[in-house]
Amino acid sequence: MSATRQPASTKGVNRSHRTRARAQTHLWVVQRVTAMLLALAVVVHLVMIVTAVRGGLSAAEILSRTRGNEAWLAFYVTFALAAGLHGAIGLRNIASEAIGLRGRGADLAWLTAGLLTAGFGIRAAIGLYA
Amino acid sequence: MDMRPRSHPTYLAFVVHRVSGLLLALFLPLHFWALGTAISGEARLDGFLRWAENPLAKAAETILVILLAAHLAGGLRVLALEFLGWRSRQKDMVAASAGIALLVGLVFLLNVV
Ligand code: HEM
Numbered sequence: 239m240s241a242t243r244q245p246a247s248t249k250g251v252n253r254s255h256r257t258r259a260r261a262q263t264h265l266w267v268v269q270r271v272t273a274m275l276l277a278l279a280v281v282v283h284l285v286m287i288v289t290a291v292r293g294g295l296s297a298a299e300i301l302s303r304t305r306g307n308e309a310w311l312a313f314y315v316t317f318a319l320a321a322g323l324h325g326a327i328g329l330r331n332i333a334s335e336a337i338g339l340r341g342r343g344a345d346l347a348w349l350t351a352g353l354l355t356a357g358f359g360i361r362a363a364i365g366l367y368a
Numbered sequence: 369m370d371m372r373p374r375s376h377p378t379y380l381a382f383v384v385h386r387v388s389g390l391l392l393a394l395f396l397p398l399h400f401w402a403l404g405t406a407i408s409g410e411a412r413l414d415g416f417l418r419w420a421e422n423p424l425a426k427a428a429e430t431i432l433v434i435l436l437a438a439h440l441a442g443g444l445r446v447l448a449l450e451f452l453g454w455r456s457r458q459k460d461m462v463a464a465s466a467g468i469a470l471l472v473g474l475v476f477l478l479n480v481v
Contacts, residue, residue, distance in 0.1 A: 277443065288472070292479045355396055355397045
């Protein structure tokens, strides 16, 4: 599965192939690093969710936790960035395998989609903080 | 064509991981957008939360929680395989991932209803 996505030695391969291979490796690394960050963040998020929903959710309850709290702001901003990038790279891998959508243009489009999604998340995080 | 066996539990784990990742990635922008818009005021956020009280929204939330827990546990299995070289007992790890996902979903359901 994943191991095969890691390019083998690129010695002797022409330049554009080498650049592609390097981009692939970078994306693979970003997806793994974000996966590790998300593993922590999602555990925190899930524990938060299942405890917060006890007795119903209210805006006052949520905002009293997040308003003016830098730690939660930093947590949500990091979480949003990691999830946006991780999800977009995942979608890119699926689209590349399933419908053959690949290449530099596609990669840039996925990166944009990931950063845009992260931007929505950061907007929400700032809303919770401010 | 990929001729690896498809009857092994790890193939099912791969499919579950892919489908859960796909659905979560499609849901993420909606989630952020809805939250970011609702947060513009306390009253507005309460309105959104009240809307989310309906049984259909709760059912959808439960499914999302299970998908997230399944993707988390399955993702940890992949990372353990890739970085720690835990190659043995993959069937057990798949079963444990599924168990964790269902457990988290159940705890959510018990707390939300
Ligand atoms: C809970 C923490 C998470 C962990 C530990 C995790 C881990 C992983 C790993 C290791 C992969 C690569 C699988 C492979 O190549 O076989 C992956 C793929 C993927 N992840 Fe996550 N992930 C997490 C959260 C998320 C979230 C929040 C989203 C949604 C934005 C997401 C969306 C995806 C997608 C779309 C894929 C591609 C699936 C595929 O190629 O089959 N993941 N994840």
